[in-house]
Amino acid sequence: MTERLTIRRPDDWHVHLRDGAMLHAVVPHTARQFARAIVMPNLAPPITRIADAEAYRARILAAVPEGMDFTPLMTCYLTDAADPQEIERGFAQGVWAACKLYPAHATTNSSHGVTDIRALRTVLETLQRIGMPLLIHGEVTDREIDIFDREAVFVERTLAPLVRDFPALKIVFEHITTAEAVDFVTASGPMVAATITPQHLHLNRNALFDGGLRPHAYCLPVVKRERHRLAVRAAAVSGSPAFFLGTDSAPHEIDRKEAACGCAGIFNAPYAIESYAAVFDEESALDKFAGFASEHGPRFYGLPLNTETVTLERAGQRVPDRIGEGALALVPFHGGETIGWRLVD
Ligand code: NCD
Numbered sequence: 192m193t194e195r196l197t198i199r200r201p202d203d204w205h206v207h208l209r210d211g212a213m214l215h216a217v218v219p220h221t222a223r224q225f226a227r228a229i230v231m232p233n234l235a236p237p238i239t240r241i242a243d244a245e246a247y248r249a250r251i252l253a254a255v256p257e258g259m260d261f262t263p264l265m266t267c268y269l270t271d272a273a274d275p276q277e278i279e280r281g282f283a284q285g286v287w288a289a290c291k292l293y294p295a296h297a298t299t300n301s302s303h304g305v306t307d308i309r310a311l312r313t314v315l316e317t318l319q320r321i322g323m324p325l326l327i328h329g330e331v332t333d334r335e336i337d338i339f340d341r342e343a344v345f346v347e348r349t350l351a352p353l354v355r356d357f358p359a360l361k362i363v364f365e366h367i368t369t370a371e372a373v374d375f376v377t378a379s380g381p382m383v384a385a386t387i388t389p390q391h392l393h394l395n396r397n398a399l400f401d402g403g404l405r406p407h408a409y410c411l412p413v414v415k416r417e418r419h420r421l422a423v424r425a426a427a428v429s430g431s432p433a434f435f436l437g438t439d440s441a442p443h444e445i446d447r448k449e450a451a452c453g454c455a456g457i458f459n460a461p462y463a464i465e466s467y468a469a470v471f472d473e474e475s476a477l478d479k480f481a482g483f484a485s486e487h488g489p490r491f492y493g494l495p496l497n498t499e500t501v502t503l504e505r506a507g508q509r510v511p512d513r514i515g516e517g518a519l520a521l522v523p524f525h526g527g528e529t530i531g532w533r534l535v536d
């Protein structure tokens with residue numbers, strides 16, 4: 192049995208770092224494990240201008256503890272008023288790594304999101320021409336559609352036509368949760384990839400109602416039936432370069448999670464790499480872990496692979512119920528459980 196696993200240092204291709212005191216509380220967890228992270232722009236107001244992205248990047252770097260090496264990769268939040276020239280300039284200047292598309296009102300801080308993707312034709316043509324990835328929160332927002340079907344319907348209504356019309360556009364289908372998403376990505380060829388979170392590998396929808404309502408298992412896209420979890424797991428451990436690590440760690444204050452209308456988002460940053468390692472171990476696929484965690488992402492983005500390594504060892508560690516103090520206390524994913532792997536510092 193493998194007892195120690197040394198891999199190229201991983202990257203997180205989807206994370207919410209927030210701002211202000213929360214940013215300072217959560218950045219060390221991500222920076223400790225990951226060399227780089229694609230930072231989501233859904234602040235209030237969202238990051239849409241180059242200058243805002245540069246200022247946010249500086250605030251993130253100021254929150255990285257001494258001695259940790261961490262590079263935030265910034266994203267541009269697309270609105271109906273997105274400016275293709277600003278996007279192209281920011282990409283050329285190395286400020287932006289990608290654009291993020293939230294369908295309007297799909298999730299937290301997405302009220303400025305895009306109401307009609309078709310109306311963004313010039314932006315999409317620009318992204319395709321300059322090779323800038325488009326990261327998509329893939330859910331329809333139609334309230335008539337059952338929430339558990341919103342990703343599959345998005346594939347059919349929006350993503351399939353988009354891929355057909357922009358065949359050279361690099362698209363990352365973010366945090367996929369369904370067999371339909373897996374099948375679509377698998378069938379789409381090298382321009383379409385997907386990120387996968389730890390929670391969608393570990394949880395099915397029973398976790399939301401396990402003995403009572405479980406707000407800390409609630410994120411968007413919501414966790415699905417067991418057959419979907421198994422399909423997403425199979426994709427993650429398949430070795431296919433189309434699937435890579437993106438935690439979607441999304442911290443919210445406890446009283447905003449444990450509320451009559453609780454926020455969506457799971458704070459998985461503190462033990463993210465161990466959480467993924469446990470899945471690959473359970474699937475007898477530790478040989479595929481480095482590809483998923485450290486290689487497929489940079490190759491898709493056209494960025495260099497990290498050269499340093501990290502080591503994980505097989506060792507039970509108990510995840511605390513809470514991390515942090517006072518108003519900044521957060522409930523981590525796996526809180527109160529024991530994970531079978533540990534990142535060796
Ligand atoms: C994210 C957040 O809180 O910013 N929440 C979530 O459940 N994933 C937004 C998002 O990525 O959908």
Ligand code: ZN
Pocket residue numbers: 205206207231439441
């Ligand atoms: Zn997210």
